[in-house]
Amino acid sequence: MAFGALTIGHSHPKLLNGLKERLESGTILGFEYEGSLALAKLVVKIYGIDMVRFSSTGGEATQAAVRIARGFTGKKKILKFEGCYHGSHDTLLVSIKPSIGKGGYYKHPVPVLAGPGVTPSTAEDVIIGPFNDTEAVTKIIEKNYNEIAGIILEPVPMNMGLVPPKKGFLETLRKLSDEYNIVLIFDEIKMGSKLYGGVSEYYKIKPDLMTLGKAIAGGIPCR
Template sequence: MTRSTARSEALFARAQRTIAGGVSSDARRMPGVPLFVDHAHGAELWDVDGNRYIDYVLGQGPNLLGHAAPEVQEAVTMQVTRGITYAAQHELEAEAAELICEMVPCAELVRFNSVGSEAVHAALRLARGHTGRAKVIKFEGNYHGWLDPVLYSVHPDPEAAGSPQALRAVPGSAGQTPHGSDELILLPHNDLDAVRSAFAAHGSEIAAVIVEPFLCNTGAIMPVPGFLEGLRELTTAHGSVLIFDEIISGFRVAPGGAQELLGVTPDLAAFGKAMAGGMQVSALAGSREVMNSITDGTVAHAGTFNSHPVAMAAAVAVLRTLHEQRESIYPPMIHRGEQLMAELRAAGQAAGVPLLVEGTGAVFQTYLTEADTVRNYRDFVATDRAGMARLHQRLFDRGVSIVPRGLWFLSTEHTDDLLAETLEAVAAALPGLQEEENG
């Protein structure tokens, strides 16, 4: 199918003259011309050429209540009239922190940042400062932001990364320091035996274990039974800090995040995305014992735009809505998502395409694979990622926008009619998908 792209092409040419690569985040690079949005509302967006899309990207996850949610519009508009930024305290940040402490199991104290990478960086510094140790266990395929200390082995070349029994840390970018990974212990995701071995060898040196409890940056991978529970037991036994990176899962999969959904409470957790309806807010939350190392000034944490009043107004509006209306928000949204997942499986079967669909109704992944599950990065690499890229393009051409690697986010605004329209596009996109590869 052919979309009009003349205006997008002109804007891309213009952007390339003054913006490196024509985009301001590598995540926005696309084959050909990137998406230039004109406006968005609910679960739909329109590009500058007038093409309409049912949106399952939702700003990479933040728009749980849909684009331009009325609650967010009202809160942001009201705060802008009162001032943009103060470099001082204000009531909204206290209200947001109180809501997080009511909603999130691990939250006794909170600090705010602007983006997820900052919150994760703060968590790691805090864990090291609190324990007086340096080493951190990180899992292959987990993404914890683009900053140097953790940008290792997110989606590495398996040959460069070594075998699962002896993983090598692969930097994600040129320009990272040669020894930046010296204090990282890199392990396979969902492998508790590997974690036990690491603690047996280095237990007194390990400051923290950091993990995406629901791994959404490499597929949509749930923890195998006992994995998170085992991490909790091992970190407690060895005096290490357990950190959950809930930048994606927080407030999306449940009001209290993956830790509520899965029943395991970490010492620290990083949040972002879904907590502010698209505004730039992240949070570090954790136990009073660990967070007190910030309270007493042992560990430094600062930022001009931390607790930005306009962003915090959005956060309060969204968090209050999710907290007070949880029963009318989460069950219906998750039910529709699960219904869509089931229909996608059926569409794949009808088209003779091996389409695996895993995750939750709030966020899930489609894979092209004959495997019956995906448990870690190596399983993810074994799927047909080139075929998924083709499926993404076919859906995009038919007015359905998903994250290119196959991730789908749901919002409260994805109606039954939009799901039906989506499935029509999927049914049209699947036939011949694998023949295209062979051709």
């Protein structure tokens, strides 16, 4: 099931017909075209958001979200959670599945590079938090808010095996982000299409940026 991307399975006739129509009328058109507008309107309606920007992969989307957070706040560091995965760009290839013994103290994990090709300077720009530990994460944010541009997380991490957020966890991230001028990013690349309106609608917490992908088009890049 392609890590959850194939919510309607392989080769569903509707998907095949849509793809055929798209191929016949052109695939890469340079800029967005009228079909992108129709899609953007649908995304805005379903997910209750204000604006949409398209990218070709989920990794591009999370990279763009990080850049926006840095540009908007003028700060540099990104708070990322141990166990969450956001794509294969270097910026967030840290502490995805660190081996036991390397991650440090569980309440304040140290950044663990995903592999030898990721440079140590990558780790300087991220702070790692323990998912679902509201108290520990609050301490980390209160200590480092001057440097934190954005907080990125899978609000229900499928990459850890579908872990629901504990009561108060997302609420606290929202509150602290508002208080300390931090951009809150929900990475719903996987979960966004499992619930109508996404995780944010389900838990009634609005992030500043939401990344969607994979499953919203049955595993096909769409725009």
